[in-house]
Each structure stands twice: as structure tokens, then as C-alpha cells.
Amino acid sequence: MRQRVLLVSTVHPATDSRIFYKIAPSLAAHYEVFFMRPGAGTGRHSDGFTCISLPFFEKLIFRLLLSHPVMLWKCLRLKPDLVHIFVPELLPAAFIFHWLGAKVIYEVQENLYKKFSIKQYNNNPVFRKLFRFFDRAARRDFHLIFTETSYLEEYKRLAKHHAVVQNFVSLPQIDSIPENPSPILAKHQFFYAGVISVERCFDTLMLAFQHLNQHYPDFHVHFFGPVRLGDRKLDTFPGYKEFGGNLTFYGYQDQKTALRFARKCIAGIALLKPVADYPESYTTKMFEYMALGLPVITSDFPLYRQVMEHSECGFCISPYSADNLYEKLRWLIEHPSDCLKMGKNGRKSVEAMYNWAGEEQKLLSFYKTLP
Structure with missing residues (x-):
């Protein structure tokens, strides 16, 4: 028994x-x-x-x-x-x-x-x-x-x-997730999954998107996760009124639902500020993006940098630098072949190690x- x-x-x-x-x-x-x-x-x-x-x-x-x-x-x-x-x-x-x-x-x-x-x-x-x-x-x-x-x-x-x-990441689970027949037709789509908070760089993201909107006004970002911004409202962030329509907030969704949207995206974003236990803890989303074949933009913590540099699958940037984030987003849009290579590298690394x-x-x- x-x-x-x-x-x-x-x-x-x-x-x-x-x-x-x-x-x-x-x-x-x-x-x-x-x-x-x-x-x-x-x-x-x-x-x-x-x-x-x-x-x-x-x-x-x-x-x-x-x-x-x-x-x-x-x-x-x-x-x-x-x-x-x-x-x-x-x-x-x-x-x-x-x-x-x-x-x-x-x-x-x-x-x-x-x-x-x-x-x-x-x-x-x-x-x-x-x-x-x-x-x-x-x-x-x-x-x-x-x-x-x-x-x-x-x-x-x-x-x-x-x-x-x-x-x-569980590869059989990830591989069972189909692409979502999304009604959003934007060519330049990005993906974010996790808690939406200032500790997880939502303020940095908003400033970077404000810059990106000036050059690629058709960009779109899918946000999956609970919004925890305290008393602050979305429309108080700089530029939100200009590009808020480019952002979709789905709230928390099952992994099978959320990651379907990621398959059409250029890259996954997993930025965190160096607070609490974040610098010493992996963000699981990083490995999920890699398994999906997406380049990753994440924080320049030594723990994360080891993964990114070894795998050659994305960028580690300062979680406070909106300019650097904007540059990486724009680079990924403008270099699709390199983007594809990064995605393949990430997938190989997950298959081998993570x-x-x-x-x-x-x-x-x-x-x-x-x-």
C-alpha cells in the first residue's frame, strides 16, 4: 500500500x-x-x-x-x-x-x-x-x-x-502549451509574467516604454500577474496616458493560459530591483522564457548574469536604467535574426541544465x- x-x-x-x-x-x-x-x-x-x-x-x-x-x-x-x-x-x-x-x-x-x-x-x-x-x-x-x-x-x-x-522549468509542460490565437495584431510584442510592482521595476518599464512609443508606437506588452502598486494608480506613471492602450493587464492566469501569449512575443522581461532576497533567488520566469525560445531581459545580478552569459540568451541590465531597457527592446525589434539565435541558445541551455x-x-x- x-x-x-x-x-x-x-x-x-x-x-x-x-x-x-x-x-x-x-x-x-x-x-x-x-x-x-x-x-x-x-x-x-x-x-x-x-x-x-x-x-x-x-x-x-x-x-x-x-x-x-x-x-x-x-x-x-x-x-x-x-x-x-x-x-x-x-x-x-x-x-x-x-x-x-x-x-x-x-x-x-x-x-x-x-x-x-x-x-x-x-x-x-x-x-x-x-x-x-x-x-x-x-x-x-x-x-x-x-x-x-x-x-x-x-x-x-x-x-x-x-x-x-x-x-x-518542466519542458513537457511548456511544450504542451499552444500558441494563442490573439486578436492583438501588433508586430512588436513583449511579455511579462509575475507580480506587477515597483520592486519588480514597473516604474523602469513605464519610462522605457515611453521612449519606445516614440519610435515604435505599435508595440504591445502582455502583463500577466497581480498588480501591487500600493495606492499608486497606473495613469500616474509618466507616459501612461500616451501608450496605456499598448499594454494589456490580464491579472493572474494559469500558466497554460499566460504562456500561450508569450509564443508570439519578441522577448520576455524579468526585471527585479536588488531588494529583499531577489539578488540571491532565481526568477522562475527567466527559465520559462528560455524554454519558450524567447530572449530574456533581466537584472544584472551576479546570479542571473551567470545564466545569461553562459547561455548567450539575453541581456542583464540595471533595473534602474530605463534608457538601457529601451535600447535593448529596440535592439531586439531591429535584429530579428539575432533574436532568434538568442532564443535557440536559451532553449538549449534549459534542456541541458535548468x-x-x-x-x-x-x-x-x-x-x-x-x-
């Missing part, structure tokens, strides 16, 4: 690209897997795991009071042998499962010790103190998975086995080592 594994998050989207498309299918070949998360529906997925729905609330306090009791009740009825949690707010509940005999894996997907400085919500001092307390306790009692090697600088002296399983197949083996090996 196969062990029962519960993957649980009260925050991630129903079709989160890492959990839904990578971890759950990889484990389902060896375990009885359940994925409990907010969002649509409960039922068996074609990849062999079962989805269980939870209610979702934006504010942490409401999740603690309303989502967590539902999650606890469903988990207790399920009686999993192993619980794999993906957000630190679940640590108190994870200790309950631990006391009841389940093995617990705590997956660290961000360095919150650095990330608190830029969080716009759920950043109450009480939450910070509770996180630090339970996070320290988890290092003693739980097995840990990290999505970045750099997190080990913070997480030292771990009592139990741990592993780094990076969030590289793909989920290798990380899947790390994940399965880690699970097998659990006592």
Missing part, C-alpha cells in the same frame, strides 16, 4: 506552476497524493493526484480564523502519512500533524527574514514574531526543502535531512530518505 502524501497551501493558486504542474505529478507516480489548496473544485486529476478545495481570504487573520479550521478538519479526516506544507503560516498546524504521527516537510520558497522589508500586506509585527518562533521550531522538528541554495545561509544547524529542489527533470530526481530521492 502506497504512503498517503498531503500537499497543502492556503495561499497558492489552484494551478500553481510548481506544486500543481511539477511536484504533485512527480510524486503521484510513487505515492497516493492529495493537493489541498484554495480555488476551484475537488476531484481526481489526470496526472494521478486528487485536489481538495479550501476557502481563500486575502488577509492572513481571516485565513487563520476561517481557512485553517477547514484545512485542519479535512486533514484529520484524510490521515496522511506525510504532510508537505508550502507556506509558513501552516507551521502551527503542521506541529499538530507531527504530534499525531505524520512526517512533515516544510518547504521554504522565500527568505522572509529579508522579504518582510518589502511586504505590503500581512506584515504585522505580531505575525513577524510568530513566524520567527515557529520557523525556529521547524528547523528542529521538520524536514526542509529549499527552492534556492542561498536560503541555506539563513537556515543553518538543521536537525533533520534537507534538500534544495529548485524551481526549474529543467525540472533533474530537480524531480532530487525531490524523489529526498522523499525516499525520510525515515
Whole structure:
């Protein structure tokens, strides 16, 4: 009889690209897997795991009071042998499962010790103190998975086995995504996926697009992701009223929906400012663009530069330089053959190094080592 594994998050989207498309299918070949998360529906997925729905609330306090009791009740009825949690707010509940005999894996997907400085919500001092307390306790009692090697600088002296399983791209998943029959006829299209915020260079992008609009007024940019600009409105950014019609904001969409639009684009943009844990953490979007055969424009962090220079698949620029971004966008428009070559280089690099197949083996090996 196969062990029962519960993957649980009260925050991630129903079709989160890492959990839904990578971890759950990889484990389902060896375990009885359940994925409990907010969002649509409960039922068996074609990849062999079962989805269980939870209610979702934006504010942490409401999740603690309303989502967590539902999650606890469903988990207790399920009686999993192993619980794999993906957000630190679940640590108190994870200790309950631990006391009841389940093995617990705590997956660290961000360095919150650095990330608190830029969080716009759920950043109450009480939450910070509770996180630090339970996070320290988890290092003693739980097995840990990290999505970045750099997190080990913070997480030292771990009592139990741990592993780094990076969030590289699943090539079969990417290759199954068709081109979108987009009604947008603009010849010069660019793609952005991820949170839309000033920390992720939205201000730099707007200034660069203002320049680009003067030479290529038919350019178009597809934005996929939640808009988190605080109190600032889109039309307050310089030039937005001039070229706002060239930008389409889709909000968060499933990866299969979003990346269909990318196939018609010239390049993918993945710029981040050197704040919080960004300089030490890969942006997953960079590898998705490479897998799609798109040149990448990303930040000039040493970690990113190693990928770009080794792969020769794009540009690393200052996240503060709108002029440099504009120059790269224009160069990509005006050099289609070089653009195509960069895209092919990126794809080859992902096939050789930055793909989920290798990380899947790390994940399965880690699970097998659990006592």
C-alpha cells in the first residue's frame, strides 16, 4: 500500500506552476497524493493526484480564523502519512500533524527574514514574531526543502535531512502549451509574467516604454500577474496616458493560459530591483522564457548574469536604467535574426541544465530518505 502524501497551501493558486504542474505529478507516480489548496473544485486529476478545495481570504487573520479550521478538519479526516506544507503560516498546524504521527516537510520558497522589508500586506509585527518562533521550531522538528541554495545561509544547524529542489522549468509542460490565437495584431510584442510592482521595476518599464512609443508606437506588452502598486494608480506613471492602450493587464492566469501569449512575443522581461532576497533567488520566469525560445531581459545580478552569459540568451541590465531597457527592446525589434539565435541558445541551455527533470530526481530521492 502506497504512503498517503498531503500537499497543502492556503495561499497558492489552484494551478500553481510548481506544486500543481511539477511536484504533485512527480510524486503521484510513487505515492497516493492529495493537493489541498484554495480555488476551484475537488476531484481526481489526470496526472494521478486528487485536489481538495479550501476557502481563500486575502488577509492572513481571516485565513487563520476561517481557512485553517477547514484545512485542519479535512486533514484529520484524510490521515496522511506525510504532510508537505508550502507556506509558513501552516507551521502551527503542521506541529499538530507531527504530534499525531505524520512526517512533515516544510518547504521554504522565500527568505522572509529579508522579504518582510518589502511586504505590503500581512506584515504585522505580531505575525513577524510568530513566524520567527515557529520557523525556529521547524528547523528542529521538520524536514526542509529549499527552492534556492542561498536560503541555506539563513537556515543553518538543521536537525533533520534537507534538500534544495529548485524551481526549474518542466519542458513537457511548456511544450504542451499552444500558441494563442490573439486578436492583438501588433508586430512588436513583449511579455511579462509575475507580480506587477515597483520592486519588480514597473516604474523602469513605464519610462522605457515611453521612449519606445516614440519610435515604435505599435508595440504591445502582455502583463500577466497581480498588480501591487500600493495606492499608486497606473495613469500616474509618466507616459501612461500616451501608450496605456499598448499594454494589456490580464491579472493572474494559469500558466497554460499566460504562456500561450508569450509564443508570439519578441522577448520576455524579468526585471527585479536588488531588494529583499531577489539578488540571491532565481526568477522562475527567466527559465520559462528560455524554454519558450524567447530572449530574456533581466537584472544584472551576479546570479542571473551567470545564466545569461553562459547561455548567450539575453541581456542583464540595471533595473534602474530605463534608457538601457529601451535600447535593448529596440535592439531586439531591429535584429530579428539575432533574436532568434538568442532564443535557440536559451532553449538549449534549459534542456541541458535548468529543467525540472533533474530537480524531480532530487525531490524523489529526498522523499525516499525520510525515515
